[in-house]
Amino acid sequence: MTELFRRVRYLLNRRRYDRELADDMEFHREMAGRDGRNFGSTLRLREEARDAWGWTWLDRFGQDLRYATRVLLKSPGFTLTAVLTLAAGIGVNVAAFGFFDLFALRPLPVREPETILRFQRRSPQNYSTHVSYPALEFYREHSRSLSAVFGLAQTRLALEGRDKLLRADFVTANYLAELGAPITLGNGFDPGSDAAASTQSVVVLSHSLWESQFASDPSIVGKTVRLNERSATVIGVAARTFGGLTSGSTDVWLPILSQPYYFRGSELLTTISEDSVMMWGRLRPGGTPELAEAEMKSLTAELRKKHPSAFWEREYLASEPGGYVMAAQGRQAKGNGSGEHHKQEIYTISALAGCLVMLILAVACGNLGNLLLARGVAREREIAIRVSVGAGRGRLLRQLFTESLLLAMLGSVAGLALGALTLRLLIRNTNAPAWLDPSPDWRMVAFALFIGFAAAMLFGFTPALQIARQRHRATALRQILIGGQVAGSCVLLIVAGLLVRALDRMLYSNPGFEYKQVVAIDPRLVAHGYAPENARSYLRALQDRLRAAPGVASVALATHPPLGRKATVFSSDTDGRLTNIHTNHVDSEFFETMRIPILRGRPFEAGDTQTAVVSESMARRLWPNGDELGKQLPMGATKYTVVGVAGNARAMALEDPDAVECYFLAGAADLPGASVLVRSSVAPESITAMIRTVSKATDPKVTPEIELLRTAFGRRLEGVQRSALAVTLLGGIALLLACLGIVGLVAYAVSQRTKEIGIRMALGAVPTQVLSLVLRQFSRPVVIGLLIGIAGAAALSQLLRRQLYGVSHLDPIAYSAAVAVFAIAAVLASLVPARRALRVNPLDALRHD
Amino acid sequence: MPKIDMPSGALTLLILRVLRSGPLHGYAIAQRIHVLSSDVLRVEEGALYPALQKILLKGWANAEWGISETNRKVRFYRLTPAGRKQLDSELSDYHRVHEAIQSVLRSA
Numbered sequence: 001m002t003e004l005f006r007r008v009r010y011l012l013n014r015r016r017y018d019r020e021l022a023d024d025m026e027f028h029r030e031m032a033g034r035d036g037r038n039f040g041s042t043l044r045l046r047e048e049a050r051d052a053w054g055w056t057w058l059d060r061f062g063q064d065l066r067y068a069t070r071v072l073l074k075s076p077g078f079t080l081t082a083v084l085t086l087a088a089g090i091g092v093n094v095a096a097f098g099f100f101d102l103f104a105l106r107p108l109p110v111r112e113p114e115t116i117l118r119f120q121r122r123s124p125q126n127y128s129t130h131v132s133y134p135a136l137e138f139y140r141e142h143s144r145s146l147s148a149v150f151g152l153a154q155t156r157l158a159l160e161g162r163d164k165l166l167r168a169d170f171v172t173a174n175y176l177a178e179l180g181a182p183i184t185l186g187n188g189f190d191p192g193s194d195a196a197a198s199t200q201s202v203v204v205l206s207h208s209l210w211e212s213q214f215a216s217d218p219s220i221v222g223k224t225v226r227l228n229e230r231s232a233t234v235i236g237v238a239a240r241t242f243g244g245l246t247s248g249s250t251d252v253w254l255p256i257l258s259q260p261y262y263f264r265g266s267e268l269l270t271t272i273s274e275d276s277v278m279m280w281g282r283l284r285p286g287g288t289p290e291l292a293e294a295e296m297k298s299l300t301a302e303l304r305k306k307h308p309s310a311f312w313e314r315e316y317l318a319s320e321p322g323g324y325v326m327a328a329q330g331r332q333a334k335g336n337g338s339g340e341h342h343k344q345e346i347y348t349i350s351a352l353a354g355c356l357v358m359l360i361l362a363v364a365c366g367n368l369g370n371l372l373l374a375r376g377v378a379r380e381r382e383i384a385i386r387v388s389v390g391a392g393r394g395r396l397l398r399q400l401f402t403e404s405l406l407l408a409m410l411g412s413v414a415g416l417a418l419g420a421l422t423l424r425l426l427i428r429n430t431n432a433p434a435w436l437d438p439s440p441d442w443r444m445v446a447f448a449l450f451i452g453f454a455a456a457m458l459f460g461f462t463p464a465l466q467i468a469r470q471r472h473r474a475t476a477l478r479q480i481l482i483g484g485q486v487a488g489s490c491v492l493l494i495v496a497g498l499l500v501r502a503l504d505r506m507l508y509s510n511p512g513f514e515y516k517q518v519v520a521i522d523p524r525l526v527a528h529g530y531a532p533e534n535a536r537s538y539l540r541a542l543q544d545r546l547r548a549a550p551g552v553a554s555v556a557l558a559t560h561p562p563l564g565r566k567a568t569v570f571s572s573d574t575d576g577r578l579t580n581i582h583t584n585h586v587d588s589e590f591f592e593t594m595r596i597p598i599l600r601g602r603p604f605e606a607g608d609t610q611t612a613v614v615s616e617s618m619a620r621r622l623w624p625n626g627d628e629l630g631k632q633l634p635m636g637a638t639k640y641t642v643v644g645v646a647g648n649a650r651a652m653a654l655e656d657p658d659a660v661e662c663y664f665l666a667g668a669a670d671l672p673g674a675s676v677l678v679r680s681s682v683a684p685e686s687i688t689a690m691i692r693t694v695s696k697a698t699d700p701k702v703t704p705e706i707e708l709l710r711t712a713f714g715r716r717l718e719g720v721q722r723s724a725l726a727v728t729l730l731g732g733i734a735l736l737l738a739c740l741g742i743v744g745l746v747a748y749a750v751s752q753r754t755k756e757i758g759i760r761m762a763l764g765a766v767p768t769q770v771l772s773l774v775l776r777q778f779s780r781p782v783v784i785g786l787l788i789g790i791a792g793a794a795a796l797s798q799l800l801r802r803q804l805y806g807v808s809h810l811d812p813i814a815y816s817a818a819v820a821v822f823a824i825a826a827v828l829a830s831l832v833p834a835r836r837a838l839r840v841n842p843l844d845a846l847r848h849d
Numbered sequence: 850m851p852k853i854d855m856p857s858g859a860l861t862l863l864i865l866r867v868l869r870s871g872p873l874h875g876y877a878i879a880q881r882i883h884v885l886s887s888d889v890l891r892v893e894e895g896a897l898y899p900a901l902q903k904i905l906l907k908g909w910a911n912a913e914w915g916i917s918e919t920n921r922k923v924r925f926y927r928l929t930p931a932g933r934k935q936l937d938s939e940l941s942d943y944h945r946v947h948e949a950i951q952s953v954l955r956s957a
Contacts, residue, residue, distance in 0.1 A: 020924060024901075025875075048898075052902035
């Protein structure tokens with residue numbers, strides 16, 4: 001301890017201690033000189049003595065750093081190229097990491113996010129992301145390990161004078177206060193008022209809604225707005241930085257107890273069998289998630305005793321950190337199994353994205369490594385001189401590596417700026433919520449520096465070793481570096497090719513159903529508290545009115561309208577292969593309205609009981625012999641008879657080739673959750689106004705969501721469009737870097753062999769022979785790199801299989817197109833400098849040195 | 850008689866030992882070792898000063914200003930209590946090893 005202290009003192013007072021040491025040694029010399037003794041270099045002896053302080057490395061590092069700065073300043077062209085190359089490689093990584101940081105690492109801007117837990121229902125057989133409101137109330141009353149339990153129901157509300165529905169969060173009264181929500185104007189909800197709030201019809205506006213819809217009216221507090229045809233008083237406006245715990249942009253917050261006021265007849269607050277509320281809890285100081293989970297488990301067991309049918313066997317609440325964007329991500333889902341496959345999907349895609357951006361960095365590093373090697377040749381004289389005046393190999397290596405490190409740090413800074421800018425542009429240009437702040441935090445800075453250091457190890461170390469050993473003809477290393485670059489950029493190009501193919505397939509191939517003329521109407525009868533009988537009469541009335549309207553070709557019902565947000569997946573294990581069965585409850589006109597062909601058997605008929613129509617892919621998977629008609633299909637407790645086989649309609653999961661569909665005839669219990677599908681015989685945009693009027697005439701209390709399937713399709717397309725664009729951009733950068741690398745290498749090879757070329761030409765070599773002489777040494781690494789790249793892409797794209805809209809991840813067109821693009825670029829890149837070889841004048845060449 | 854250079858571990862021990870009788874400056878340390886070993890051991894500058902720096906850093910000795918016999922201002926090294934303890938432990942280690950070696954040499 002004290003030794004460390006002394007060491008630091010030596011560092012801080014280095015000058016004084018050095019002077020004292022010099023003085024000591026000088027005196028020693030004086031005395032020894034009297035005895036007639038000779039001695040060596042004072043400077044070296046002193047340096048050796050100073051070694052004991054343990055700071056020599058720092059001195060040397062300072063020296064090296066100063067020298068490196070001078071060297072880099074002297075060749076600005078090289079420095080700029082190197083820093084830009086690195087900035088591209090590092091910037092892409094920083095942007096990708098920034099995304100990850102924003103979504104998974106950075107806590108949400110709420111009070112003490114680290115003590116918030118999100119709870120979801122689990123049992124060995126089932127899962128549900130939401131809980132019922134009565135259950136939440138029970139947990140809130142009885143929990144001891146949580147200081148607060150809060151929750152919300154997400155829904156959409158119609159605001160008078162606005163076509164688009166609002167995103168509304170019906171929250172428990174303590175929600176805003178518990179999250180420390182900053183309020184710009186007025187007040188939030190009184191946290192103690194859950195009992196009284198039912199009579200209050202109050203609303204808190206989001207900052208962006210206040211700006212866009214109310215022109216930032218400073219006297220908005222106290223004014224009345226009309227929501228779902230009911231009046232509500234604005235009591236506050238949240239600050240721009242507040243978004244709550246849900247992803248996306250919430251427009252309004254309302255007390256959950258006032259939900260039935262806006263959705264007349266809603267049973268959200270009383271029914272324990274409907275999961276409609278997201279639930280969070282805040283840990284007491286010193287509490288742990290394990291403790292909270294254990295307590296919740298025993299509370300759930302108590303609930304099950306009271307309501308045996310509403311809770312599962314061995315049910316518990318699984319907790320996860322709630323204060324992050326990740327925890328709020330994902331749609332409402334309920335089903336059998338563990339419910340982990342959604343998460344798995346996110347992880348796979350993130351892993352793939354990570355690999356792709358790392359490839360860019362690897363290509364940049366390979367490029368820079370070659371650049372440094374070439375520079376080593378130019379610095380041959382300098383290195384030779386330094387060796388001859390006594391620089392050891394280790395010292396030289398350290399000096400060269402310090403140069404790389406300095407370059408890397410410059411690259412890191414430039415990359416951080418580039419990455420942060422990219423991230424900001426991306427966030428601004430997508431409909432990300434306003435509170436998502438893309439400016440870099442310490443994690444991003446640390447990441448940029450770390451990546452820079454790793455890059456310096458990658459591109460700087462081996463060349464430094466080669467140069468310090470004065471082995472300049474390091475052809476093998478060059479070839480490995482160029483091969484690596486080729487492989488890396490090849491993988492990126494192939495993945496880009498696959499995504500472009502997927503986009504193309506999605507745009508121009510038949511998804512198995514006809515969506516362009518169809519409008520989906522979701523009356524959200526569950527939210528309005530419709531019982532099955534009322535729902536039946538409402539839907540019948542609505543359908544009848546629509547059928548009679550002009551421009552309507554046919555009308556159908558479905559619990560899961562194609563391309564919608566809802567999905568019910570039944571995972572079935574057939575012969576060890578997992579099949580995701582997307583179930584849908586439809587009426588007899590569904591297949592006609594969606595133009596899904598019935599290939600065998602028949603569609604549903606009114607009066608069918610316990611029948612099913614399966615998609616062709618499902619039939620093939622379950623009954624490979626083609627004798628599916630009349631077979632029994634067990635689904636949970638009931639068995640259904642297969643009456644027909646429909647064409648494959650990738651209506652639920654466009655992108656997933658493993659998804660299969662299974663249809664059942666919608667019964668009374670399904671009706672409150674059903675949507676109406678209308679096929680238009682005219683342009684579908686022109687009938688939406690008519691649909692709105694008809695729905696209002698049917699029941700003015702119901703405010704349906706109306707969407708053209710074409711719009712929904714566009715929304716689905718956006719994701720793949722964006723990723724195709726991003727990966728193509730990455731592939732382009734990688735290709736450019738690799739081509740630059742090839743140009744440099746070939747040019748170098750030509751300049752090295754000018755004399756040999758001259759002699760060969762003088763002896764009568766023809767141009768093709770000269771070219772092959774120059775290019776032969778590169779053909780092998782390029783071909784090997786290509787092969788490795790193809791293999792790597794085949795392995796990596798495995799992860800992408802479920803996102804490719806049915807395009808095989810080994811799609812030959814994507815592979816050959818990418819390889820062709822690369823081959824053409826590589827040939828051009830090598831021919832440009834190689835032409836110089838043809839212009840060599842034998843006479844000049846022979847006179848050369 | 851050939852001059853013998855010091856093994857580095859032994860040098861620290863010898864420096865601490867000669868400092869036990871009182872503070873000395875660097876040159877005097879070298880001289881004292883040389884004389885006491887009957888001119889057999891010779892401490893070179895290149896070994897002495899790194900060893901002294903190490904001793905200072907470990908806190909086994911302090912340096913203080915004094916006047917040399919040639920009337921020059923120089924630094925004298927003085928043993929600290931920690932240095933005394935270190936010397937004792939190194940001495941006992943040395944004796945143990947020495948005796949062990951001796952007994953091997955005698956009996957083998």
